[in-house]
Amino acid sequence: GQNIDQPTEMTATEGAIVQINCTYQTSGFNGLFWYQQHAGEAPTFLSYNVLDGLEEKGRFSSFLSRSKGYSYLLLKELQMKDSASYLCAVRDADNAGNMLTFGGGTRLMVKP
Amino acid sequence: NAGVTQTPKFRVLKTGQSMTLLCAQDMNHEYMYWYRQDPGMGLRLIHYSVGEGTTAKGEVPDGYNVSRLKKQNFLLGLESAAPSQTSVYFCASSLGTDEQYFGPGTRLTVT
Numbered sequence: 716g717q718n719i720d721q722p723t724e725m726t727a728t729e730g731a732i733v734q735i736n737c738t739y740q741t742s743g744f745n746g747l748f749w750y751q752q753h754a755g756e757a758p759t760f761l762s763y764n765v766l767d768g769l770e771e772k773g774r775f776s777s778f779l780s781r782s783k784g785y786s787y788l789l790l791k792e793l794q795m796k797d798s799a800s801y802l803c804a805v806r807d808a809d810n811a812g813n814m815l816t817f818g819g820g821t822r823l824m825v826k827p
Numbered sequence: 828n829a830g831v832t833q834t835p836k837f838r839v840l841k842t843g844q845s846m847t848l849l850c851a852q853d854m855n856h857e858y859m860y861w862y863r864q865d866p867g868m869g870l871r872l873i874h875y876s877v878g879e880g881t882t883a884k885g886e887v888p889d890g891y892n893v894s895r896l897k898k899q900n901f902l903l904g905l906e907s908a909a910p911s912q913t914s915v916y917f918c919a920s921s922l923g924t925d926e927q928y929f930g931p932g933t934r935l936t937v938t
Contacts, residue, residue: 812877815872819867
């Protein structure tokens with residue numbers, strides 16, 4: 716089984732940097748995804764990590780440490796439109812169906 | 828290219844009624860999924876399919892049935908709705924083990 720933890724809410728200031736953490740305990744591991752979800756909308760894919768290290772994509776970066784069961788999503792130069800929920804999801808190793816287990820999501824509020 | 832679409836967008840049911848939610852994708856994806864999302868609990872997988880004619884149970888399958896008769900469609904059925912099934916339902920699809928693409932969701936209320 717999987718257990719995924721992330722903070723419920725965070726607040727940050729426009730133009731700043733924010734780091735959203737995700738920790739997981741799994742019986743097996745085959746990748747970690749980050750999704751963004753604006754209120755009332757569908758989740759959209761942000762990043763994928765399967766090896767240790769940092770993946771950078773524009774203002775967003777995601778880091779993974781498999782030995783520590785830990786990931787973070789880093790958002791730079793925050794904009795008001797970044798106010799959303801950020802969902803961490805883990806794929807199990809023994810998983811022919813590409814099933815993901817999601818954390819509860821972190822609601823980020825960006826203030827002027 | 829519409830991506831993943833869901834119908835209906837909203838629905839109110841009385842306890843014991845039945846309904847079917849339709850998901851359609853035009854990306855030729857093999858894999859399709861049904862999730863429910865409840866406050867504070869994140870997305871939970873109900874059922875999924877790895878190809879036309881195949882379905883499998885996810886984390887919370889009780890009270891739901893699914894069918895995948897055509898590759899582009901994935902139907903979720905509630906045979907006898909209960910208030911505990913009040914939720915937002917999301918369909919998703921993926922090309923194998925790549926990222927999942929989500930539909931806009933169906934907001935279901937069971938009274």
